[in-house]
Amino acid sequence: MAFKVSYLLFLLVAKCIGKPNPEDNVPATTTEPTPTESFGNVWKLDVQGNYWLFWKTNATHITFETHVKTKGYVGFGLSSNGKMFPSDVVIGWVDSNGTAHFKDCHTEGHYAPIIDASQDWFLLLGKEDNFGTVLKFTRKLDTCDDNDYLITESTVKVIYSYHPDDPASFSSLPWHGAERRGAKSLMLLSSVKANEYVPPSDAEQFDMLHNNFHVPAKETTYQCKVFKVPHKPQKYHMIRYEPVISPGNEAYVHHILVYNCPTATDADVGKVYECYRHRPRNLKCSDVVIAWAVGGVAFDFPSNAGFSFMTPGDPQYLVMETHFNNPTMKSGIVDSSGLRITATHTIRQHDAGILQAGAKVNKLQFVPPYEKDFLSRHSCSQQCLQEALVTKQNSMKAFATLLHSHLLGTSIVARHIRGDVELEPLAQDLSYDFDYQDNRMFPKEREIKYGDSLTIDCHYDSTGRTKPTLGGLSTAEEMCLAFIYYYPKTEISNCQSMPLYDQIGSNPYHNVDTMYSWNWQNQDVKNKFKDIMNKTNLYHECDSHTHPDSPRYQQNVYRVPEPRIKYTPPPRQCPGSQ
Template identity: 35%
Template sequence: CACALILGMLLLLFIPCLCSGQPAPPLLRFSSFLGPSNMVYLRWDLDEQEMMTFELQVHTTGWVAFGFSPHGELPGSDIVIGGIFPNGSIYFSDCHVVDEATLEEDESQDYQLLSLTEDETFTTMLFKRHLRTCDLNDLDITVDTARLITAFGTDDTVQFFKGQRFSKSLFLMRYRDASDSADPKIFFTYDLRLDNFAVPVEETKYACTFIPLPMVKQKHHIYKFEPVITPHNITLVHHILVYACGNASVLPSGIDDCYGADPDFALCSQVLVGWALGGESYQFPDEAALSIGTPLDPQYIRLEIHYSNFDLLPGLIDSSGIRIYYTPELRKYDVAVLQTGIFTFPVHFIPPGAESYRSYGLCNTSQFDEMNGMPVPELHVFAYLLHTHLSGRGVKAAQYRNGEQLGIICEDNKYDFTLQEIREMKEILTIKPGDEILVECTFQTLDRSGITFGGPSTMNEMCLTFLFYYPRNNISSCMGYPDILYIAHVLKQEASDTMEGIMAMDLLDWDNETIKTAEKAAKEADQVVAIKTINELQKNERGLIRDIIIPERAACHNISENLSLSDLRAATNLRLAAVHGSESSTTKEKSSLLLLSLTQLVFAWLILSSELWM
């Protein structure tokens, strides 16, 4: 026993970096810089076992940390910390933040270290975890926007609250990368941009102009698009939308307010492509793309750019827009976009002082065949873009058939206004004629003293879901809004028409009880469903809001379920030795802690060894 104890202590005191001799790291398709000046770089990917692997590379030779925050704040955050001591031994631990000054190690260690390396410049930590662990101190990885926290120090004295720390919103549940798609051998680019537009000194401006699409003699496909933002205007440009115009449309010239005095600048409502704050380039899947060059395809588009000049800066010139990539190498299907959600109009309102307020917009596809002029084939949805303004906190779209909910089409319950991007579906979703699409948006207006109405301004609100699908049809949008007169009457307000109903909402004294009454009335009210085609034909019908059933959460998993005995031994050896009291420990105290930790690890090693001998 004494020999075994001594041998165990020697092995523990000279644990080398466990990365040596390990197989090559897995291929991680997705990546992003997480901190300023490219100090922190993250790569990640998801495997078929619902395990997500991360590689964190940090410009330091000290400790590094990575984790998830509930909504961007520190308390409640799920943090993993690691590094390499000067003697080459490593430390790695799953922790959580209790409050603004307390970091504790989790009793259940649910992150598995794959490798940890350090050179003269970088510390690189490769690890993985289940999307949902059974530890209440670990946050789930979901289809919601993740609030990531990264931190690091200059040495191996872990001082999490004193180190450099960054936060960033990122969508992790990606299923396809641009590198997964095949690039055509022949392609061309074409810019749809404004030309030196003088941005007015206004908080919100919608600038629109009409631009011809590339003139091609035969059918081509637009397979990719990307934003082209004038340098230094990235915080000014809120979103860019490209709408297809019907070929029978008579279009104005020049640049004007999209929704101002001249209604012609609001013509064309079929979204082709779009970009919003935080988005990047997007490439369609190999089987589908946007068609141009045939008699059925648009020849002109409406370019819409929404500017948010909150600081009222003068003299701003902008030439932003969208760059499209098109090719004669055709795909199997033609892509289209269906705009769903709440019709953007003041009949949509959000009371002030609301912790959480839900609004609904209904689409009933039963009239699609008639509006399309021919039977509409099934819609195969492969991607989506969610959109609200500043008070939006969540967006969810559900699908119904014959009155029964089939499931959730897409959702983000931690919506971030600064990260609006096109996201892939995990699997192609089919919408059949007659199905209903219900969009629910959750808003928070604790910082507002007045009612928020639906409208184009950034301080107004929207609730939209753009569904990218194939094969295309002529339907451009299908959106709903509640019967405002019903809501007014429930709230005991007198109103005889829509405008009086809207004004009545603005005159109410709002409190928690009134807010909940209004939310319930808006859900119970008849929905007016407005369906519009690419040629600006519109038809209204009525519908009712159904309940959205939230699916059960996936089963949780312990990391130990996937580890062998040798893996468990390694995980035990890698517990962080200096988390508790590390903010103020002296060198002597830290050595004592390390000695105590090593003693505990010896007993753990002996126990595991005895299990192996048995």
């Protein structure tokens, strides 16, 4: 993601921001089958559209329904690594007599699944129809079976397979073949992927799109385009945004951010430029209004909040920044991707904002090589949140977040601290997937009070690197960010920190250069660096660059404060659990 993100700024713009083309999102493959009931979520698991997954959840259970274009057996499972083993799987089919067969299994190797002693996935329906085979089944989120996958808010790899024929038995499953299997990252509890969106009767939709942009044959490109917020005679709320990706370019459009650009004028509308190389001098656009990343789908604001336009202080001009990731440096990619915004004049109760917390994006973020689980910790301080909330009577109601790091990221936790007590995390993804980043709605609103603080923990696996990885814009560099959606909007949009490594010297950038040259295979060097990280001061930044009259609080902090009482997850409700 790029730099700063602050408000949920987003509504479309004038030139080249027009009414949506109804053909933009026409599926190129099989039409979505009709489920047996209304599910809150749906996902096409394979490119061809032969395998569709529907699901819904409540506080304790999850129900799946698979529609697969086959009259043979169907496999479905959950995995931590996306591989066929070890994993938690079910196998099912409907025989020629119309009888459904279904078993809860697990896998341990390149051989047939093993039937679980405890059958904790339960078949609700099995049938064949014109599309193929339909299996509907349910299970607890936590079955207390060591052979079953514990379903949490973290990303999970859904694995799938199918075969054109029914097996003779569960012990004689024929191999599904290399073309009839796959894996897909999903957040089963945290992201809603509605079957169909019906906008309010007074809604208007606008598109912000590139216009046949020729993506350069280089690994990383940040391309920007200026838009003007559509002028209306009265206030309106953005209530939804969604990606519009040029067919075939899904692998190249890594993320899109939309920034408030208060220094822009009508003369800038329609300008295109490389964001961090050729930005026009007059354009200073830092506060984020919209954040979308690869794998994400549409984001709907809660029913009591929306992002405001057409009142004093609201954005008038926007810059859309698109990160194109082209690791093979392919030429000939032409892109017209962007975003679709839905707005309403039916004003909701609260104006929403975005708080960007985590590491300031620059080379002061330092990840050493050869580390299996390196922790990069960044603070959004108590003082900054006090500046945002002004008085003890005020608070933020956080309702969603987008967690973001790059290729080395394995997990991200947005920790919430009140006084010297650590509360339940605002959000966490312990199985982070760089290729699947979606906004996650909280199960319930979280109140951030005056005097609270936040800590963003990013864990990295750098065992595949032989040199340090620094913070930066390219996917080969790293980031550690949490975009926190909340209401009511405050004047603070950025709450970030960066280590100074001041045990080495007074210039932090020179300190990074010094550390970069160290021998990172030497255990003494690793121990020295850990000691530096434990003692370093942090530079903290708390501001809103596009609201010049807003508070600005900066401070050197000895280190990220650790709460006296750490958060302990509630015990699992399993026999013998503590």
